Amino acid sequence: MPSTISFLLGRKPVTIDFCGSAAWSPAWTLLQYLRSLPDRKGTKEGCGQGDCGACTVVLAEPDREGRLKYSAVNSCLLFLPMVHGRQVLTVEDLKFPDGSLHPVQQAMIDHYGSQCGFCTPGVVMTLFALFKQKPHASAAEIRSALAGNLCRCTGYQPIFRAAQQCLALSGPERESSEEGSTLAELNSIPPAEWEWTGKSEIYCRPKSLEQALEMIGRNPTLSPVHGATDLSLQVHLKHNPPPGILDLSAIPELRASRQEKEELILGSGMSLSDVAGHVRRTHPALEEMLQRFGSAQIRNVATLGGNVGTASPIGDALPALMAYGAAVELKSLAGSRTVPLSDFILGYRRTGIAPGEIIAAVRLPFPPPGARIRAYKVSRRHDVDISTVNGAFRLQLDSDGRIREARLVFGGMSPFTRRAAGAEQALLGKEWSRAAAEEAAARLQEDFQPISDVRGSAGFRRQVAANLLLKFWSDTRSGQAP
Numbered sequence: 518m519p520s521t522i523s524f525l526l527g528r529k530p531v532t533i534d535f536c537g538s539a540a541w542s543p544a545w546t547l548l549q550y551l552r553s554l555p556d557r558k559g560t561k562e563g564c565g566q567g568d569c570g571a572c573t574v575v576l577a578e579p580d581r582e583g584r585l586k587y588s589a590v591n592s593c594l595l596f597l598p599m600v601h602g603r604q605v606l607t608v609e610d611l612k613f614p615d616g617s618l619h620p621v622q623q624a625m626i627d628h629y630g631s632q633c634g635f636c637t638p639g640v641v642m643t644l645f646a647l648f649k650q651k652p653h654a655s656a657a658e659i660r661s662a663l664a665g666n667l668c669r670c671t672g673y674q675p676i677f678r679a680a681q682q683c684l685a686l687s688g689p690e691r692e693s694s695e696e697g698s699t700l701a702e703l704n705s706i707p708p709a710e711w712e713w714t715g716k717s718e719i720y721c722r723p724k725s726l727e728q729a730l731e732m733i734g735r736n737p738t739l740s741p742v743h744g745a746t747d748l749s750l751q752v753h754l755k756h757n758p759p760p761g762i763l764d765l766s767a768i769p770e771l772r773a774s775r776q777e778k779e780e781l782i783l784g785s786g787m788s789l790s791d792v793a794g795h796v797r798r799t800h801p802a803l804e805e806m807l808q809r810f811g812s813a814q815i816r817n818v819a820t821l822g823g824n825v826g827t828a829s830p831i832g833d834a835l836p837a838l839m840a841y842g843a844a845v846e847l848k849s850l851a852g853s854r855t856v857p858l859s860d861f862i863l864g865y866r867r868t869g870i871a872p873g874e875i876i877a878a879v880r881l882p883f884p885p886p887g888a889r890i891r892a893y894k895v896s897r898r899h900d901v902d903i904s905t906v907n908g909a910f911r912l913q914l915d916s917d918g919r920i921r922e923a924r925l926v927f928g929g930m931s932p933f934t935r936r937a938a939g940a941e942q943a944l945l946g947k948e949w950s951r952a953a954a955e956e957a958a959a960r961l962q963e964d965f966q967p968i969s970d971v972r973g974s975a976g977f978r979r980q981v982a983a984n985l986l987l988k989f990w991s992d993t994r995s996g997q998a999p
């Protein structure tokens with residue numbers, strides 16, 4: 518049975534059949550593939566774990582409106598089959614056929630945006646994606662886009678000025694005459710579904726939910742994967758691959774959202790960038806937290822399903838999801854069930870998922886009017902860093918101003934993200950005052966016994982958690998917007 522992927526590498530159609538190839542395996546990263554080609558050495562490997570951005574390339578794919586959507590991604594994390602049906606653009610593709618440089622490249626030269634040049638291809642590709650997607654990006658949007666690209670020698674000011682110059686261009690310069698034919702070529706690539714068994718690994722790539730459930734039903738040892746920003750580190754950095762990979766990234770229904778009367782249903786395979794766009798108006802505390810999540814390159818591929826699936830004690834989406842009362846929708850050949858997220862996360866990187874099940878969606882109820890909800894992340898660096906402590910809090914007050922419902926959720930304080938039962942209890946029936954917040958903060962000492970590690974001592978974590986509650990009070994006390 519062929520195990521084939523097809524994509525465009527720049528303007529060139531490429532087909533790889535893993536069965537016929539002794540050289541490439543589907544668990545290879547896109548970066549390994551690019552670096553194995555004689556004419557694609559511009560893409561660099563720095564950290565190999567999503568932190569430096571040297572390996573940034575751009576993926577183009579048709580969006581819902583039928584236009585090309587360009588996303589900067591870390592090629593060191595993406596499994597090669599995930600590019601099926603997409604266009605992969607590397608720094609070699611930017612120059613125009615007449616030999617002139619792309620405006621992004623020219624701006625980097627004009628503003629002396631490169632010294633040793635190691636980071637430069639990655640920086641250029643990040644700016645190219647921004648150039649395509651956000652023509653008039655604000656200063657904050659430029660900074661946010663560049664947060665995932667480390668430059669150790671030039672300094673960011675020249676790069677920032679280069680970004681401003683090229684993003685100020687508008688009109689025909691930014692139109693590519695080839696986009697129509699690229700779209701037609703991508704649309705002509707049929708979805709691919711296959712199962713591949715190598716010497717020691719299995720890689721399954723279903724194209725529908727039914728096929729996915731059938732595959733994992735037959736082989737429950739498969740690990741489901743969406744963005745692979747977590748799982749590919751297990752394979753390539755820790756050299757501890759799972760027995761098999763079930764790549765869910767090609768299943769359209771897992772990447773879609775829908776709205777029901779009282780909740781938003783977010784497909785488990787929606788990228789965090791897409792989720793942020795969907796919840797901006799309805800669940801702003803979640804959206805704010807997602808802005809602090811990894812880098813743009815990570816958010817463009819990492820998913821909500823993946824974040825829930827890791828059950829990481831410092832998973833950044835989890836506190837906000839729990840504060841909003843989210844539930845996970847699980848599917849298997851036996852049917853489907855819905856479990857509140859706070860019951861689904863059972864321990865350190867342990868969930869209540871049953872063999873043969875996958876997370877299909879996250880159900881996010883709309884908060885009641887007047888609910889006071891905020892989410893916070895404390896990390897050693899502002900961008901692209903793991904939380905030391907994170908938290909999301911929600912209060913509902915009675916008409917007489919007393920607290921009727923309290924949800925205080927913390928990550929980084931115990932082996933898994935969970936609510937602070939004692940502190941919540943201390944708030945019930947009280948007015949939302951500084952004294953009440955301080956009393957709840959004191960109760961956190963009994964709720965959690967955090968550990969000390971490289972990110973912070975137990976004492977530091979306790980102090981931060983207490984301070985976050987006081988900040989919550991300060992941000993939501995009467996007179997502030999709920």
Ligand SMILES: Cc1cc2nc3c(=O)[nH]c(=O)nc-3n(C[C@H](O)[C@H](O)[C@H](O)COP(=O)(O)OP(=O)(O)OC[C@H]3O[C@@H](n4cnc5c(N)ncnc54)[C@H](O)[C@@H]3O)c2cc1C
Nearest residue numbers: 567743744745746747748810811820823824826832833876
């Ligand atoms: C550079 C870098 C920065 C990061 N920054 C952050 C950060 O700021 N905050 C944060 O919380 N995390 C961060 N992460 C971790 C990771 O990006 C997130 O946990 C992300 O949400 C994982 O999503 P994914 O789709 O890539 O997951 P994957 O790697 O695809 O999967 C992760 C786990 O979930 C399981 N899983 C995935 N999908 C399903 C499913 N449908 N059903 C059942 N199980 C499933 C997988 O088997 C695997 O165990 C970072 C990672 C990197 C490399």
Ligand code: FES
Nearest residue numbers: 563564565570593
């Ligand atoms: S090599 Fe550093 S992010 Fe990929």
Ligand code: FES
Nearest residue numbers: 632633634668669
């Ligand atoms: S130019 Fe040297 S690291 Fe950026």
